[in-house]
Amino acid sequence: MSELPGFTLPSVFDNPKGWGPSNSKPTNVFSDIPYIPFSKGDKVTRVANWINPNENRDTRDGNRGRRQRDAGHQAYGSGTAAAFVYAADEDEESFSLVDNRGTAMRKIAVRAIQGNTRSGNAGGARGHARGGMQRLGHQVNNRFxxxxxxxxxxxxxxxxxxxxxxxxxxxxxxxxxxxxxxxxxxxxxxxxxxxxxxxxxxxxxxxxxxxxxxxxxxxxxxxxxxxxxxxxxxxxxxxxxxxxxxxxxxxxxxxxxxxxxxxxxxxxxxxxxxxxxxxxxxxxxxxxxxxxxxxxxxxxxxxxxxxxxxxxxxxxxxxxxxxxxxxxxxxxxxxxxxxxxxxxxxxxxxxxxxxxxxxxxxxxxxxxxxxxxxxxxxxxxxxxxxxxxxxxxxxxxxxxxxxxxxxxxxxxxxxxxxxxxxxxxxxxxxxxxxxxxxxxxxxxxxxxxxxxxxxxxxxxxxxxxxxxxxxxxxxxxxxxxxxxxxxxxxxxxxxxxxxxxxxxxxxxxxxxxxxxxxxxxxxxxxxxxxxxxxxxxxxxxxxxxxxxxxxxxxxxx
Incomplete structure (x- = not known):
């Protein structure tokens, strides 16, 4: 009968004065890992945030609600040393997307996008104005x-x-x-x-x-x-x-x-x-x-x-x-x-x-x-x-x-x-x-x-x-x-x-x-x-x- 593998309980350093390891018994386990300073302005509500703080989030996140929620907040670790900031390699900097469509087609696409945006905003404004007109001064109710x-x-x-x-x-x-x-x-x-x-x-x-x-x-x-x-x-x-x-x-x-x-x-x-x-x-x-x-x-x-x-x-x-x-x-x-x-x-x-x-x-x-x-x-x-x-x-x-x-x-x-x-x-x-x-x-x-x-x-x-x-x-x-x-x-x-x-x-x-x-x-x-x-x-x-x-x-x- 083979012997069962042993299990050794790791050392636990008790700190009677509070949470975390005791200062009297420091450990060198993390001595070779760089330390990132913590700031009260950093956002720590999520486990991880892989978005580059120097990059426009609109190109990555299509959720408008998330963009509005994250606006004005500093990404976690954005104020650290340059060692923690992502830098593009030379190969990636030389990369470019090839668009095989003609210049005229690109202009038409841009105009279509702009037209949809403008018409949507204008339609909303016109709808609001018309709603006010149809109310006939509806101070009582406007259910319908x-x-x-x-x-x-x-x-x-x-x-x-x-x-x-x-x-x-x-x-x-x-x-x-x-x-x-x-x-x-x-x-x-x-x-x-x-x-x-x-x-x-x-x-x-x-x-x-x-x-x-x-x-x-x-x-x-x-x-x-x-x-x-x-x-x-x-x-x-x-x-x-x-x-x-x-x-x-x-x-x-x-x-x-x-x-x-x-x-x-x-x-x-x-x-x-x-x-x-x-x-x-x-x-x-x-x-x-x-x-x-x-x-x-x-x-x-x-x-x-x-x-x-x-x-x-x-x-x-x-x-x-x-x-x-x-x-x-x-x-x-x-x-x-x-x-x-x-x-x-x-x-x-x-x-x-x-x-x-x-x-x-x-x-x-x-x-x-x-x-x-x-x-x-x-x-x-x-x-x-x-x-x-x-x-x-x-x-x-x-x-x-x-x-x-x-x-x-x-x-x-x-x-x-x-x-x-x-x-x-x-x-x-x-x-x-x-x-x-x-x-x-x-x-x-x-x-x-x-x-x-x-x-x-x-x-x-x-x-x-x-x-x-x-x-x-x-x-x-x-x-x-x-x-x-x-x-x-x-x-x-x-x-x-x-x-x-x-x-x-x-x-x-x-x-x-x-x-x-x-x-x-x-x-x-x-x-x-x-x-x-x-x-x-x-x-x-x-x-x-x-x-x-x-x-x-x-x-x-």
Missing amino acids: GGFRRRYGWRDAAAAQRSASVIASDDWKEIHEIQFSRMKDLSFDAGDAEDIGMYGSTGTWDHTLDRLSVRMDKAITASSVPRFNVSASDDPVLAEIAEKDSRVRVLATDTVIAALMAAMVSNSAWDVVVNRVGDRVFFDKRDGGPMDFAPVNENASPPPPSEAKDANAINGAAMLAREARDATRSLIAQATASKTVELERKNPFSDEEEKDFNAYRYRTFDLSAQESEQPCLMAIRTEVDGLTAEKSPRQLFIRALTQHDISATGAGGALDWRTRLDTQRGAIMATEMINNAGKLARWAFQALVSGADQIKIGYVVRANPRDSSRHTVLGFQSYRPLEFIANLGLSEYNAWGIIKALVDLCLELEEGRYVIMRDPNNPLIRIYSVPPGTFDENNEKAKEDEEDADNDDEADMV
């Missing part, structure tokens, strides 16, 4: 500002759009207002004063709150007329202005909401301003963009709006008409359980025609504190329904539509039929990107009307190729101020825009003017137009709309 920058806002801005109305040669441009000048406006309109509620409305069907993808409900097309009379033709607004001389501005909630959400919208629109005496009327054109809610106007790319696609079911014009009809049908079906008669009769109903809308008239104080002459604004707002409670709450109901997710202008939306129950937050976030302008209009319209709750229904086509049959998959409820905050908008900035436009219009001479949202630039223009402009167009628009409604009724029959 990053989404707007992420999903190709440059492409949406570069898309060429058509104006809502063509400016004639006899129109005179008197003002041009950039959106950047409007984002810092702020005004507190205070609490509104209620004048009265007119017409009749229905009560909300609470069974609709339990809808889901598996328990959806078909929408019955409604032929109930719902008027949208301009402010100049509203007899109640005229009566309010006649009784109270302080009322100097008259408008409807659709027009005021569009002006409040001006900077969020991408599609073109126009508002007719009638300056009569010491009063200003904010009117709309019958059959114009104020009568329709655009679909995916902020998407990249938006739905096609060219003349060749005008009659296509997925074109911008047809989608807007489909969304309007879906909203009308949804309101009529969701509030059909019980009819409530309001304080006064509907001012637009007579024996021949009946209007099934309900209205709430309110006044807001736009007087400045230092101003001696008071200025009130009277607004006609809509009441879509009431809750079936002891103290009923006012509702604002709208339909958010999805047509065909594979069509141009769908905006990369998720399929609501398969994702709504599990990813409702992501779906709403996408809609806040693609329909930012429309949702902003709804939010401000509900705020102006004094609604207690916003009910948004998710409506899809029964068949993606058929735009006449729809199904509602569910509803989502918001408070108006909560919804405004989720959109990243500011109530005070919205009123600041209205205050500035009102002051500007009150300084104009008597006549007719047009406020236009430029279709391709972030600004609005104010034109002075001849008297009687749009009068003939209004009559033609009414006839066209009546013919279209008759065609729709014939199709439903």
Whole structure:
């Protein structure tokens, strides 16, 4: 049996006064090894650092975070004698990398690298500036500002759009207002004063709150007329202005909401301003963009709006008409359980025609504190329904539509039929990107009307190729101020825009003017137009709309 190797315990010198070897018993083990002095400025957080302190680290370390972390620190041993500093040999100094590419190719590569760096920095700056512009002075919240920058806002801005109305040669441009000048406006309109509620409305069907993808409900097309009379033709607004001389501005909630959400919208629109005496009327054109809610106007790319696609079911014009009809049908079906008669009769109903809308008239104080002459604004707002409670709450109901997710202008939306129950937050976030302008209009319209709750229904086509049959998959409820905050908008900035436009219009001479949202630039223009402009167009628009409604009724029959 072989002997096992022996093991000898090395000598251990005990130091009773502290750590390390004792001075009384020095050892000569390390006597021939050069000693490197230690400095408190040396970095000793790593075991070893093989980087030459005289060499640029950017060529070795591609990690930007490490470069920033190591910046300003002295490499371990960098202050030692020359014996510890690396010196290149003669062979290495004579070495050079051979580049077989031509001089022109090297210049192109350098330019490409520089271009990518500059474009990245400039893109970040432009994205930051645009985010500030889209916020409209968003002091409240900007949750979805990053989404707007992420999903190709440059492409949406570069898309060429058509104006809502063509400016004639006899129109005179008197003002041009950039959106950047409007984002810092702020005004507190205070609490509104209620004048009265007119017409009749229905009560909300609470069974609709339990809808889901598996328990959806078909929408019955409604032929109930719902008027949208301009402010100049509203007899109640005229009566309010006649009784109270302080009322100097008259408008409807659709027009005021569009002006409040001006900077969020991408599609073109126009508002007719009638300056009569010491009063200003904010009117709309019958059959114009104020009568329709655009679909995916902020998407990249938006739905096609060219003349060749005008009659296509997925074109911008047809989608807007489909969304309007879906909203009308949804309101009529969701509030059909019980009819409530309001304080006064509907001012637009007579024996021949009946209007099934309900209205709430309110006044807001736009007087400045230092101003001696008071200025009130009277607004006609809509009441879509009431809750079936002891103290009923006012509702604002709208339909958010999805047509065909594979069509141009769908905006990369998720399929609501398969994702709504599990990813409702992501779906709403996408809609806040693609329909930012429309949702902003709804939010401000509900705020102006004094609604207690916003009910948004998710409506899809029964068949993606058929735009006449729809199904509602569910509803989502918001408070108006909560919804405004989720959109990243500011109530005070919205009123600041209205205050500035009102002051500007009150300084104009008597006549007719047009406020236009430029279709391709972030600004609005104010034109002075001849008297009687749009009068003939209004009559033609009414006839066209009546013919279209008759065609729709014939199709439903």
